[in-house]
Amino acid sequence: MLYFDYGAGMPVDEQVFEAMKPFFTTHFGNPSSLHEYGDAVREAVEAARAQVVSFVGAGEGDKVVFTSGATESNNLALKGVARRARRRGTHIVTTNIEHWAVHTPLKALEKEGFEVTRVPVEPNGIVDADAVADAMTEETVLVSVMFANNEIGTVQPIKEIAERAHERNIPVHTDATAAVGRILVDANDCGADLITLSSNDIYGPKGMGALYIRRGVRIEPVMHGGGQEWGIRSGTENVAGIVGMGAAAELAQRRLTRDIAHLSHLQTKLIDGAFEAIPDTHLNGDRQQRVPNNVNFLFDYIEGEAMLLSLSNYGIAASTGSACSSKTLSASHVLSAIGQSNEEAHGSVQFNMGRLTTDDDIDFLLEKLPPVVDRLRRMSPLTPKGFFDR
């Protein structure tokens, strides 16, 4: 089956897996133990941390805290900073296209008494930095804007937002899950104070993530316990997972230029090819300010779920919306946010590419897409009369 769902899950890179192996059965100590077994794994954990530090461009005094994944990193960043700042203010600014892993923790904070302003994005799927700045008040203690959207791939103006927030001494968090490994995510470059990093999204193991925390950012723990990770994230370290994420980060950093070139080439080929072969096709999200792995099409008059089924019959795995919400029938909040009607949102299909995607894969997809769309349009009551006579 041809896999076009790299946004949902990625294979662990073979080199990464090789690096992890010894930490399951051979080096099994606890990094906190004061003997040889502890020493060996403690060194491995710190070497992996150095790899992630380099990957995200962390500076002196900044911290990279390992977590169980992007969801936990987001929970830690949002709740940890907001609760810690509660006496100074209770207002948070975000957008209306965040992933559930940011949206839902913010809902939880609203129940705790915080007020959240969700700045709407423009029709191209990008939030206006001025609009975000305008939403900031004297009460604002945190701004959280995703680096790139997981459904439509749009890259947000984090640097401009961080500049505007820093004028008011407000820390900025960015969920970079859908950006890491596809574009440069660098703390200095983007200026964010907290950056959520996902391991699986850079071909590292699932169940692993990290949170970059800039020096001086005040944060309290969400998970309490033995005081690991500077007391910010307790729990015995997932040594193999950490080693894997470190190796994946090093690989991603080294390969970034190559990966971007490869993905951009495939992306252009797929978008141009589909536009040429299929009438009434739209690209959701800005074409330029976009991560190179993501293509999200709206094919007028048909349903995304029917598309997925038909593609599946040809051995093609794609998706509508995010994997997390794939079991719900409600329309994607991201597509609604860029102005799509329920009907339109239900007609959108997303193709996510990765390191292993080839030119041949795109050729195959471009061969199958037109007849699938054509067939579904012929069956659809939404297709205008006379459409096929045009």
Place this chain on the structure above:
Amino acid sequence: MLYFDYGAGMPVDEQVFEAMKPFFTTHFGNPSSLHEYGDAVREAVEAARAQVVSFVGAGEGDKVVFTSGATESNNLALKGVARRARRRGTHIVTTNIEHWAVHTPLKALEKEGFEVTRVPVEPNGIVDADAVADAMTEETVLVSVMFANNEIGTVQPIKEIAERAHERNIPVHTDATAAVGRILVDANDCGADLITLSSNDIYGPKGMGALYIRRGVRIEPVMHGGGQEWGIRSGTENVAGIVGMGAAAELAQRRLTRDIAHLSHLQTKLIDGAFEAIPDTHLNGDRQQRVPNNVNFLFDYIEGEAMLLSLSNYGIAASTGSACSSKTLSASHVLSAIGQSNEEAHGSVQFNMGRLTTDDDIDFLLEKLPPVVDRLRRMSPLTPKGFFDR
């Protein structure tokens, strides 16, 4: 180096690792995805859940929720139940020998306005079920007592405590991290409503755990996001970790009788041998109500840290206290709780055995222990005059 620190970290069983392997590089889909890649891993996750359900004896309507480890399971159980019950009451009962992963979340709940009663254990390291019952009030919404202590191995009367709590409709949580795989931890048998399970403690991967939740227990999530695990624990599933924990649970269940016999034999040999060879030696914690992997000695007049160093020179890795607190110099709160002075607590050393520990290992340890203790006592200012002439 001879490893006597199985409480701090365990090797992943080779069979378990074999079961995990395909889920790194081959079956890398997201369990929420609605295509073949999703199907394969979703089935694997549910098969693993069934293995843990069987291991812990979960009944119909009960849930086993996968987490990133025992610390997260404890945080979820304690905060999830307490916060959900807040309008009914704000009192929690626990003991004074809990692990940091219970103690610290409870401290956090105290800051949120909860009141925590820490019932002291008896000098044998076991809490009296009546004392726990006496601490319950109309305001009590949760009782949390560890199944077995991680430092001195004492097994707590969970069944009696659960009976007493259930008379008042109070749910009982137990952290079974130091008990799983060493004695039977069965939901029906012990009656607890929430059970923290650790993967690494049954030779599964680190960074994995589970929380057993009895049908009808009201709990709110701590980690918010995509709504995985019935919305109780969000975050893309750590598929390989889950598969590993499942395989480890099945193995632990199948091997339990054998593992107990093996460990009990080694434990008896070590305790009897040390008592015979070394004067003024004490066993911390009850000898009978004790997990079979744990031996915790107090050798009068010497320091535990000096012991560890000396043992380390003979290639023996042991520990004082828990790994989590190994970097702090304060005396173990568990040893203080059983009435030891600071000096005595600093003189205690813990040996944790596992599946790979052999009779030869115990022989070697029993050969080295007496001269090490003797040498340190000769150097110690605490040794009474005339001690060596007795």
